Amino acid sequence: MPKPVTDHLAGPIGIFDSGYGGLTILEKIRRLMPEYDYIYLGDNARTPYGTRSFEVVYEFTRQAVLKLFAMGCRLVILACNTASAKALRTIQMRDLPAVAPDRRVLGVIRPTAEIVGNMTHSGNVGVLATVGTVQSHSYDLEIRKLFPYVRVYSEACPLWVPLVENNEYDSPGTDYFVEKNIRALMAQEPAIDTVILGCTHYPLLAEKIRRYLPAGVTALEQGDIVAESLKDYLQRHPEMECRCRKKGECTFYTTELPEKFTASASVFLKEKITATRISLE
Ligand code: DGL
Numbered sequence: 001m002p003k004p005v006t007d008h009l010a011g012p013i014g015i016f017d018s019g020y021g022g023l024t025i026l027e028k029i030r031r032l033m034p035e036y037d038y039i040y041l042g043d044n045a046r047t048p049y050g051t052r053s054f055e056v057v058y059e060f061t062r063q064a065v066l067k068l069f070a071m072g073c074r075l076v077i078l079a080c081n082t083a084s085a086k087a088l089r090t091i092q093m094r095d096l097p098a099v100a101p102d103r104r105v106l107g108v109i110r111p112t113a114e115i116v117g118n119m120t121h122s123g124n125v126g127v128l129a130t131v132g133t134v135q136s137h138s139y140d141l142e143i144r145k146l147f148p149y150v151r152v153y154s155e156a157c158p159l160w161v162p163l164v165e166n167n168e169y170d171s172p173g174t175d176y177f178v179e180k181n182i183r184a185l186m187a188q189e190p191a192i193d194t195v196i197l198g199c200t201h202y203p204l205l206a207e208k209i210r211r212y213l214p215a216g217v218t219a220l221e222q223g224d225i226v227a228e229s230l231k232d233y234l235q236r237h238p239e240m241e242c243r244c245r246k247k248g249e250c251t252f253y254t255t256e257l258p259e260k261f262t263a264s265a266s267v268f269l270k271e272k273i274t275a276t277r278i279s280l281e
Contacts, residue, residue: 010245011072012037013230015079016064019047019165020261021201022079023268025108028223029077030250032231037245039071042265043280044256048161049082050130050199057132061087062095063280069100074243077230078107081129081198081222085109085136104240109138111229112196112222117147119218120194126185126217127154128209129198130161139198153192155185157199164201167264175208182212194218204268253278 015026019042026040041064043049049057061083068076078084084107091105116125127139134156143152159177168174186192195217197203203221210219234241252275254261261275 009074010243011074012039012249012251013244014038014065014068014071014073014076015040016061016068016076016083017042017078017080017200018049018060018082019044019161019201020264020268021161021164021199021204023265024200024203024221024223025077025079025226026250027269028227029230032224032227033234034248035246037247038250039068039073039253040250041068041253041278042255042261044165044254044261046255047165048130049080049086050132050156050161051158052132054086054132054136057082057086058090060280062091065091065095065105066099067278067280069103074103075240076103076105077226078105079200079226081108081138081200082132083107085133085138104237106230106233108200108222108226109133109142109198111225112198112220113139113142113146114229115225116194116196116220117143117150119220120150122191122193123149124151124153124189124192124194126189126192126195127152127198128157128160128181128185128195128202129154131156131158133198139196151189153185153188154198155181155188157181157202160205161199161201164204167267169204169208174205175212178205178208179212182209186214186217190214192217194220196220197222252276255280 088107134154140152163174254275258275258277266272
């Protein structure tokens with residue numbers, strides 16, 4: 001099939017998270033597909049989303065998606081499990097048909113669910129995530145739709161995102177909370193053999209998480225999974241692929257102080273970046 005040429009209306013791919021966590025997804029996406037343009041948007045002023053109600057997470061996410069659309073994005077990835085769990089479906093079913101029928105918004109839960117069922121040998125999967133993601137039961141529902149024999153156990157880790165957002169992911173005090181939540185998860189079912197890091201902030205805690213998981217338990221990070229899934233999506237949707245601009249540029253926006261974002265994001269991404277402040281309201 002001839003490759004479609006890039007549409008003159010092509011725009012960057014939008015990557016959205018409540019804060020810095022989505023950078024762990026962006027990094028893997030850019031590594032796999034450096035040719036595309038990306039806009040990263042972190043709602044650092046209103047993070048964390050994990051303890052907020054369905055209505056608030058939906059409204060904040062809707063505002064972010066509309067902002068990314070206004071900046072030219074045809075395709076937006078919610079690089080945030082909480083937003084994927086609480087807002088994605090409503091945006092896809094209700095908002096897109098009404099305001100932007102030719103644009104797409106994708107999440108991070110479905111691609112992860114598609115992989116995990118083939119990884120577990122014991123049929124017992126653990127999910128570490130925010131309160132919002134756990135309470136939504138999105139992982140249980142998505143995994144059981146695809147792998148009905150898999151049992152899913154979830155543990156909410158309400159302090160992990162604030163610790164990461166405050167640059168405490170390396171500090172010894174964080175070990176206490178990581179160990180506590182992992183113990184609670186494994187106490188639900190000691191035969192869990194695969195644990196989804198179901199929040200995009202958690203790869204920054206991956207070293208600690210692996211330290212406290214029992215030997216033989218796999219910690220599943222989402223970055224590569226989401227990147228592969230996006231690549232596959234673009235291959236299957238040439239009409240969208242040709243509307244994704246390819247100059248290899250990446251720009252960063254935050255709803256908080258850009259200096260703070262620039263400093264933290266540069267550490268997370270191991271490269272010097274600059275961010276611009278925007279308002280979503
Ligand atoms: N990175 C978001 C997630 O994947 C964190 C949510 C929050 O802000 O609490 O769920």
